[in-house]
Amino acid sequence: MSDKLRCIELFCGCGGMSLGLKNAGFSVEFAADLEASAVATYNKNFERSATQADVNKLTPQQLLSIVDVERGELDLMSGGPPCQGFSKQRRGAHLLEDKRNFLIKDYVQLIDGVMPKAFILENVAVFGQKRGQAYLEELSAALHDEYYLNPNFYNSADFGLAQTRERFILVGIRRDIAGRFDAPKPSVKTWKTVKEAIGDLPPPPSDCSEHPNYPNHMTTRISEKNRLRFSFVPQGGGWKDIPWEHRLECHKVTDPKAGGWPDVYGRLSWDKQCPTITGGFDSFTRGRYGHPEQNRALTPREAARLQGFPDWFVFAGNRHQVRHQIGNAVPPPLAQAIGESIKTALAGGGTAQESVTTTASQFSLAI
Template identity: 30%
Template sequence: MSDKKIKAVDFFCSGGGMSCGMQQAGIEIIAGIDHDISCKETYEANIKGATFIHKDVFKLEEEYLENTLKLNKNDDNLLLIGCSPCQFWSIINTDKKKSKESKDLLKEFRRFVEYFNPGYVVVENVPGVLRKKRASGLESFIKWLKLNGYKVHFNVHEVSEYGVPQYRKRFTLIANRITEVEIVPIALNSKKVTVRDVLGTHNGFPEVLHGNKDTSEFLHTVARLEEINLKRLAITPKDGGDRLGYVFDKELAPACHYGKLDGFRDIYGRMWWDRPSPTITTKFYSMSNGRFVHPEEDRAISLREGAVLQSFPKNYKFKGTSVAGIARMIGNAVPPKYASAIGHAIIQNHKNAV
């Protein structure tokens, strides 16, 4: 058992963040599944050797997957990964109607776990799925796993503890029926990686102006700013400055912020050089959606900078037709270095199995 390589199927794979990290750890990715055809080209360009399956999981049949990928039931070397879109359970999203369908994706993923009974199962999601564990189906899923011989770890982890240069809390479940060990992601136990460690001219990111369009695969592309936002940034202190720099300026302060020293201060704010970045969302290219301004330059971070803060390799190829579309793929991704920490822990467990 332990001398065989673990192979994985990545449900809800999107642009391949989880698959990338698992491959880095040494796990063979045999397939990625997603209903969004726009991520196909990105996934196939980076996750070599894997088959991209364009299917809606609600309509995907267990037998189809079994036959297409030649999977075996009760395979100790099989890992099923389910990182379902999580908008319904997120505290960030306020429009629950648009994301209602995503609330049952975990229950759909469970069908395949029950059918194949793999050696390992990984689920990654927003912390809200744990706070609402009964409604999300998580509670009954964990109960089923335990009743069927799995040792289950589930908790909320901070990805900056695993080499990701970003503060981001994520729910993670790792289930294992190979040993009696509770598998947890392997933390680095070292200094956190900061914005300075990965961005800046010293890391190969040339200074650019807002509106820069990079047609190369490096994608150092930056959103264009309106004149009022350029004025705001001109007086926003470098390295962590925020809207307090103009909070009493009637021309520059948004009406809802004028004269207010308390409340949410990240919007229009700069990142700090010597801290991990804030959570990279799908709107990280816009300075009005969070603390997404470069620590020094008067612009929001670029697409490639957002990807690097998510811990994607610099040469990862993102394919898309719009800034918003590529940013959504990046912001929704599982940070590869965090995925790798999960993968290393599973491989270590597999090697120790008798």
């Protein structure tokens, strides 16, 4: 096997997966995404540019031609089809004909046409549960004759992030490859804390401009009324800590004992981890995204650190675009761990057996 492991990444977003795979020793020869701002960010940070393209309009023949390989020669194809169609926040979304859900089928067809030695399919954790069952069974039926299929759930905190983000990642290793995929074991014994991740960052400018020494370190505007509300919330607290007279009207009629979105107006704790970073991290009204000490939400740079991005990685676009790029990204340290295990398999190593999962019925282990 050549020392140069060649990879195609589809639905590349801003480049979280690509950065991790690059650190694992892969050369991403072609990357594509439909979102222009994400492609702009990708091209700011990588020597090899991404292409703005609609993945469901690409053909296997085009991909093979672009990378200049024959069918079966590519080392790795990676893709994370947009996951909003499976979001827990959209009740019944998996039952809707959300066109984003069908991108998974398009991706499987590209895998079948390119026949890489290995592939990655990454998605939200609920995709590996009941909501994604039908798609997983179809995928297994289409590919299990050619690939050993290895579905696993990963907690990002196990791989050096101060974030308990869970993802479902399916790795396929072609059956004629001598090696097998071993799911990477946690790289840390103790989870990193929020303070370890962002505690050294200075406060962002008060005028919402970007910090001169830290790209994308800026805060969003907040009303004085909301700032006052949030000032009453201690570390680890939420809307229930806001005095009655300052609460939102909807919170005045909500029974605190009933639960009801406890993370709204939530403040992070220095000595703990943050929940999943989403595209709404710049507002503590959307979840537990309040700074542990300062009366504001996380900045894009803080969120990027919590996602495992280095400070040199710069995000392009307006605030809405940047926060969604960060929230949708695959944490680079997790991607690197997956990439290193695939690299071992392609080199003939690994000990995982076929029984991990090879047929549609065996996906019940992950559902």
